[in-house]
Amino acid sequence: MAEFNSGNVRRIVVRGTNWVGDAVMTVPALRKLRALFPNAHITLATRSLSADLFTDADFLDDLQIHLHSGVLSVIGQVREWRKGRFDLAVVFPNSFEAALVAFLAGVPARIGYATDGRRALLTHPLNLPEWRRSRPEVFYYLEIVNQLERLGKNMEASVTDRDHSHDRSPDGSLRVSDARRRAALDLLRRHEAGGNHGGDLQRRPLIALCPGSINSRAKRWPAERYAALADRLIDEIGGEVLLVGSIGELDVSMEVARLMNGKALMLTGKTDLAEAVAVLSLVDLLVTNDTGPAHIASALGRPTLVIFGPTNPLTTRPFSPVGQILLHPPDCAPCMLRDCPIDHRCMTAITPEEVFERATAMLGLRSRSSEFNLQVAGPQRAS
Numbered sequence: 001m002a003e004f005n006s007g008n009v010r011r012i013v014v015r016g017t018n019w020v021g022d023a024v025m026t027v028p029a030l031r032k033l034r035a036l037f038p039n040a041h042i043t044l045a046t047r048s049l050s051a052d053l054f055t056d057a058d059f060l061d062d063l064q065i066h067l068h069s070g071v072l073s074v075i076g077q078v079r080e081w082r083k084g085r086f087d088l089a090v091v092f093p094n095s096f097e098a099a100l101v102a103f104l105a106g107v108p109a110r111i112g113y114a115t116d117g118r119r120a121l122l123t124h125p126l127n128l129p130e131w132r133r134s135r136p137e138v139f140y141y142l143e144i145v146n147q148l149e150r151l152g153k154n155m156e157a158s159v160t161d162r163d164h165s166h167d168r169s170p171d172g173s174l175r176v177s178d179a180r181r182r183a184a185l186d187l188l189r190r191h192e193a194g195g196n197h198g199g200d201l202q203r204r205p206l207i208a209l210c211p212g213s214i215n216s217r218a219k220r221w222p223a224e225r226y227a228a229l230a231d232r233l234i235d236e237i238g239g240e241v242l243l244v245g246s247i248g249e250l251d252v253s254m255e256v257a258r259l260m261n262g263k264a265l266m267l268t269g270k271t272d273l274a275e276a277v278a279v280l281s282l283v284d285l286l287v288t289n290d291t292g293p294a295h296i297a298s299a300l301g302r303p304t305l306v307i308f309g310p311t312n313p314l315t316t317r318p319f320s321p322v323g324q325i326l327l328h329p330p331d332c333a334p335c336m337l338r339d340c341p342i343d344h345r346c347m348t349a350i351t352p353e354e355v356f357e358r359a360t361a362m363l364g365l366r367s368r369s370s371e372f373n374l375q376v377a378g379p380q381r382a383s
Helices: 020-025 027-036 048-054 070-084 096-104 137-152 178-190 223-237 247-259 273-280 292-299 352-363
Strands: 011-015 041-047 062-066 088-091 109-113 124-126 206-210 240-243 285-289 304-307 323-326
Touching (some): 011 027, 011 070, 011 096, 020 048, 020 137, 020 292, 027 041, 041 048, 041 070, 048 062, 062 070, 070 096, 088 096, 088 137, 124 137, 178 273, 206 223, 223 240, 223 247, 240 247, 273 292, 285 292, 285 352, 292 304
Parallel strands (some): 041 062, 088 109, 109 124, 206 240, 206 285, 285 304, 304 323
């Protein structure tokens, strides 16, 4: 393994993950990287899909966004990385392409996991940790930075079955500026939030539901159950219900809305990621499948209830004390399949009644859990 001198590191590039949820789970690693190199210039190279997560990040200096895929993406990234004159590349994804870009760009020090036949492309290849499938994914990314710290102390970097970060409480929080939160509240009002209760948004629970998932239909709790849950939240506790998600999840949100007796505020596909993050920073509760918003809301400190079925909660549950999960795993779970080949029993075992009971209990933990004053987005007096 090549020698490493942390004192020579002035410019760092981090190859970010591709999916939104994974990107949130890299935040503790990024925060620790900043702590290790407080004076270095840190650039996060990521796809546009998740870039807006880091709009207000205080642990990054720059964002580099790549829009293409395949050969065009590699060529473009190599060109930009060479311009950056980076001293160190931290490669989070396991893909061959991610390490290839760092190699072709000539970054002197390149650290990441030795997966996908890319050991020769990394100056500091790391073995996969034995605990990967049994501990939260945040530690998988954080371990790369832990090993970087060891290298800086002239210690041998070698991933073992011990998780060096597991005894600490890494900071996975995301922050949203007051300006963005004011804009989010204005957005809610423009979409007639409060319409079910005479426009009174401030005193009622604001509850977001995310019934979709982009990369797996098997992760979706049935639409009719989300509809039943939404109606109870409106009728029994006077909640304002938002349907959130990307444009690719609009079909399932529309199905939920069609099956409801009441009316939800439809935001699915109507916000970009930066706006969605700001909206989630205002909610009192998010109920969701195992998908990106689950990680976003919990990282924002918003109470989050995640309905699990085919995926592994040991690795992908929200990494936050305000995140809770609900599951009734059958023998076949977690299967990690994108479509259930049988009867979707992992999801149908979970009833609207128990989700409602858990949701109302979580809402009772904090009354208007956002510390943000929702009146600040109202009409402003001239000074």
